[in-house]
Amino acid sequence: MTHTQDWKVRLHLFEDGGTTKARAVLDIGDTAITGQGVARRNPHDRDIPEIGDELAAGRAMNDLARKLLSVAQSDIEGISHPGP
Template sequence: MSHTLEWKARLYLFEEGGTTKARAVVDTGITVLTGHGTARRNPADPDVPEIGDELAAGRALQDLGRQLVDIAERDVEGTGTTRPGPRPAVGWSM
């Protein structure tokens, strides 16, 4: 059972006054999910916009990743699959 899919992803960054906000959007062809992230520069820190971009983008992508894992877990539970004991931290096994 092999298949190939293409999901479209976009990352938007907005910076104003020491705060960077990021929005990560993935379109699976079935649903569109949006993750959000923010980074704030301490006024005592040097102004290096790339750091704010990286932090905000990383946080938005983490938010998006959590949403995808939550959806996958609900889908697995919807199949009636039972899993004994605690969930594994990584992998497909649930």
């Protein structure tokens, strides 16, 4: 049996001075999983916003991936060890 789904991730970037924050949101049906990421520019470095965006976004997506894997692990454990 073939199973196909289309999941979408929304990525929000916020910059304030030398700090870039990112939030990645994955909607799975009626559940949303959110990952967070932050990048801080060293005051002595050149101001290149794209690098902060890339770092913060990558960290947010990495956080999201870890959380999604944790959800999957919990689901596996629920199937492997059903409650009473």
